[in-house]
Amino acid sequence: MSAHAHILADFRSQVSRLLQEREEQWEASRRLVGAGQLPVTLKRLIEEVRRVELPAAVRDTITTALTAGHIERAQDLPGPRLKELTGLPPTKAVRALCVWFDLVERPSFAWHRTALPANAVDFLHQPNANPFELLLTLEAPSLFEVGAGDLSLATETVERYAPAIRRRGKTLIVHSLDRLHPESKLGGPLHPDRLCLESLRSRPDLSFQFFGNQDMFALDRLDRSGKLAPQYSIAACWAPATPTFAYEPARLNAAVIEHDLNRTRGASHRIDYGGEPALEVLHGDRALIFPPWKFEIRGPLALLELLSRRGQVCVLGAVDTQVFWEILAQLIEDDRYRPVDQPFTFDNIRPIFGNIYELLNKLTAHDSVNLQDHVPLRRQLPRVLGLDGVSTDHFGFHSVQIRRGAEFPDMPASSTARRFRDMVEETSPWMLTLIPDI
Incomplete structure (x- = not known):
């Protein structure tokens, strides 16, 4: 069997397994190939093929099949190509692709908001709490990761927690997104590996979606299509981009x-x-x-607001020094921590943050600090992402735990975090676990 044929055979096998797991989506896919709907569906599929990372053989076969002439009816579909791709006759093949690319809303996952249990809040206040342990206890465990890169954090989270969650009769939901285009030559090791993607998509104990070429601050399309939940158990960002989040436009012109x-x-x-x-x-x-957007400045307020909207718990890991102090300045009530038009530097951080600097600078990987125990938190951070879907022009956090380090025992981490082992000239990064105000 040629390499091309082997890749298509593997794809057929994955499609077959997925259809068995998503029977409700399979049934619901009928409406996407009905009279007058097929051309719209094919256009959506072609858009997804261009957006999602796929083996070249699969991508080229789908593209050729769906753009073969003028297709208005099921009878116009190229049967042999679609059968080679999915093992199914034309109309069912298109339905199967709709399920594969998640174009069908999943009835079994009706998104709903649930309050974080009081015992979960108490747990997160404990020294060195591992927020990911919450996934083992919550009714609808889910992770939303922005800036997911090579999906190493998502993979480690799944490997650690999905089997145990499955034994409780539940399914872990993981939605990851990254701004890099899957086919871009830029980004190098930050692209997810194809085998990693296929492994996550095919796990029976996981509901997984990866959205490449996706700006974390432009989620309207995904929200309208129902592909994203309004809120997740954990919203996470590992190694927040610098300089994107290293300068706050609200205090620096x-x-x-x-x-x-x-x-x-x-x-x-x-x-x-x-x-x-x-x-x-x-x-x-x-x-x-x-990438061309590398120096676009959004600031920590935008990141904090996004995570607070999406997560019952927000986790920032492997935060470098410049980004950390800019984030911290926004979280503390007193305005003196936010000097106007004065970027933070190695020389001015100590005098600006004073006792807070001394407290945090003593932290080791074995310590943690609940910030609200030492300084009043800022309870009205200004919203900078617009007011759609929210009732106030401000947001806040009632708990912020800080730890020092890139990796911690029994906690998932990203490959970027693990690279700090060899970066002897870099100062140790930070981790923050935040609980948004309801």
Whole structure:
């Protein structure tokens, strides 16, 4: 069997297993191939094929099949190609692809909001609490990860907790997204491996979706299609992007930010990199290539608001020093921690944060601090993402636990976090577990 045929055979097998697991979606898919609906469905499928990372043989076969001439009716579909792809006759093949690409709303997963149990809150206040342990006790355990990169955090979370959750008669839901386009030449090791994606998608103890080429601050399309839950047990971000979240526009004007970026990271300009837009940054005698949005500044308020909307518990891991202090400044009530137009530096962090700096600087990997026990938390952070679906123009957290380190025993971590072992010149990163105000 040729490599091409082997890949298609493997895809057929995956489709068959998935249809057995998602019987309700399979039945509901009938409406997507009904009279007048087929062209719309094919257009949606083609969009998903271009967005999702797939083996080239599968992607090319689907694209060729769905764009073969003018298709208005099921009779126009190329039967042999679709059968080679799915093992099914034309109409059922299209339905199967709709299930595979998650175009059918899953009736069994009616999204609902549930309050975080009081014992869960008490647990998170305990020293060195592992927030992921909550997944073993909650009624609808779920994880929403932004900036998911190579899916290493999602994979470790699934391996640690999904089997035990399954034994309780429940299914872990994991939704991950990343802004990198799956086919981009940029990003290198931050792309998820194809085998990793296939493994997560085929697990019987997991409901998994990965959304590549997806801006975390532009989720309207996914929300309208019902692909995202309004709220998850845990909303997480590992290694929040720098400089994206290292400067807060609410306290630093654009000129100050641009000057500091040029000073610390070097001048940058847009280029064409192998046919796709990119950002070239001149850092000393090196030219570094990044995605074109690398230096877009959103600030910690945007990240904190996004996570507070999506998670009953919010977890930030492997947070580098600059991002950490900018986040911390937004979480403390007193305005003196947010000096206007003064970027945080190694020299000014100690005098600005004073006793809080001294307290946190003593932390080791074996310690934790509940911030609210030492300083009043800021209870009205301004919303910066708009007011759709919310009733107030502010948000806040009633609990913030801080730990120092990239990895912790019995807790999942991302591959980026694990790289800190070899980054001897980098200061130890931080972890924050936050409970949003209801």
